[in-house]
Amino acid sequence: MWVVTAAQMQTLDRRTIQEGKVPGLTLMERAGTGAMTHLIEAWGSPKGKKVVIFCGKGNNGGDGLVIARLMAKKGAKLRVVLMAPLKDLSPDAKIMYRRLNKVINPSLITVNPSEESLHSFTQDADILIDALLGTGLSSLVRSPYSFAIEAMNASQAFTVAIDIPSGLDSNTGAILGTAVQADLTVTFGYPKRGLFLGSAIDKVGTVQVIDIGIPQDFVLAFHPQIHLLSQELVRPFIPLRPPSSHKGTFGHAGIVGGSPGKTGAPAMAGLGALRIGTGLVTVATPQSVFPILESKLLEVMTEPMPESSQRLLGMEAYPVLLAFAATKSALAFGPGMGISPETTKVLCHLLPQLEAPCVLDADALNGLAQHTQIFSSMKQPPVLTPHPGEMARLLPGSSSQQVNEDRIGVSRQFAMQHQVVLVLKGARTIIADTQGQVAICSTGNPGMASAGMGDVLTGIITGLLAQGLSGWDAARVGVYLHGLAGDLAAATIGQPGLIAGDVLNAIPHALTHTLSHS
Secondary structure, three states: OEOEOHHHHHHHHHHHHHOOOOOHHHHHHHHHHHHHHHHHHHHOOOOOOEEEEEEOOOHHHHHHHHHHHHHHHOOOEEEEEEOOOHHHOOHHHHHHHHHHHOOOOHHHEEEOOOHHHHHHHHOOOOEEEEEOOHHHOOOOOOOOHHHHHHHHHOOOOEEEEEOOOOOEOOOOOOEOOOOOOOOEEEEEOOOEHHHHOHHHHHOOOEEEEEOOOOOHHHHHOOOOOEEEOOHHHHHHHOOOOOOOOOHHHHOEEEEEOOOOOOOHHHHHHHHHHHHOOOOEEEEEEEOOOHHHHHHHOOOOEEEEEOOOOOOOOOHHHHHHHHHHHHOOOEEEEOOOOOOOHHHHHHHHHHHHHOOOOEEEOHHHHHHOOOOOHHHHOOOOOOEEOOOHHHHHHHOOOOOHHHHHHOHHHHHHHHHHHHOOEEEEOOOOOEEEOOOOOEEEOOOOOHHHOOOOHHHHHHHHHHHHHHOOOOHHHHHHHHHHHHHHHHHHHHHHHOOOOOOHHHHHHHHHHHHHHHHHOO
């Protein structure tokens, strides 16, 4: 599903109305009906519940007025708070106001309320509907809207944002002074870019997209480059397993890493590769830590490598690693590898020689931070999986805060400049390819903010590469399934205390869920 900017969405609405001959009132009705459907799915019937709907003067407010009419028909105890005088309403919102007036007592509609009355409306409410400002906001929220947002946020009610929580920049996700804290956001037509970026991630709650009948040809006219990962997109890329399959059918992944005190990382990466369906997995590790890995792993094979005086992989291991790599379908470098000049040197010699696709993560990225030219010299574009701190190290003079302020721009520019597939980890992981295409991950949860999760992801992507997926597809599918495995694990045991091993165990369930649910 394509992700759009506010300006693009305005163009799509206009073309749908003018060229598609779909009246704006029809789009508004579809939006309100879709919002009601998702609200009932999330909360249940509104009958007998105290529902307060805050409406602005624009078409976002018009959507809210449609919902108010539908709520009244469902038997809700309704209060509509219109934040502007009737004369200031948009033309379509005025029509929806008149339709609402025909089905509810006009005394249930408060127009242009005082600041003092706002908190009295939200007190003891069961459901709040935010239809205040929509996607067109580009400046700081001013009164009386800021007062309404504060009143909503002070309530314990279940809060639903219409199109986007009021107060968020729909392009950047920045908070423009203050913003509604939503439990559910229902967005119309196509998801807005800002819903998945910056501070918005903590404000939007669950995001649901409602099809209001905008022709896909209209969005394709923009030549869009940003899309949201979904089950429908991922499913066709999951490798099939014919009855005649054997372990050689699904490739041989090689994981290169490990050092004293850091054997868990390559172990989890190896298990991640196996869990995603790879036929064979071998971890290459310095010989002094080889016995530790050997004792940790059953199904994953291990291979000891010559090591430096620091018990890390150095040039002593170069010929052995080159031979190791020659027999693998895909490779990963970095989990628990440690950093030293010798380790960086062997990577600089080895990487340009590789025929197999590979993933570079963790210490491999940290070691190569001053040698980024190596990426474009590789025979196949590597998949890089940095977290924001590692990404900042790859960008001289940058910080993790600066990376997070422009996650899409940073990822796209680096991927194109260095000819890599970049996976920028974090809340709403971003994947960018060599041509400037960008994918935003819709799965994952805060419980996954713990040690080892990135190692599991490295293994998953490496395993998919070993099974024949391209770097771009392996990264997108791997990130989606990794996040889904985390979501399924959290649904069973909760987010606090979720560990990487829980996600490893849930990978088969994520595969089954994706293949079996339509």
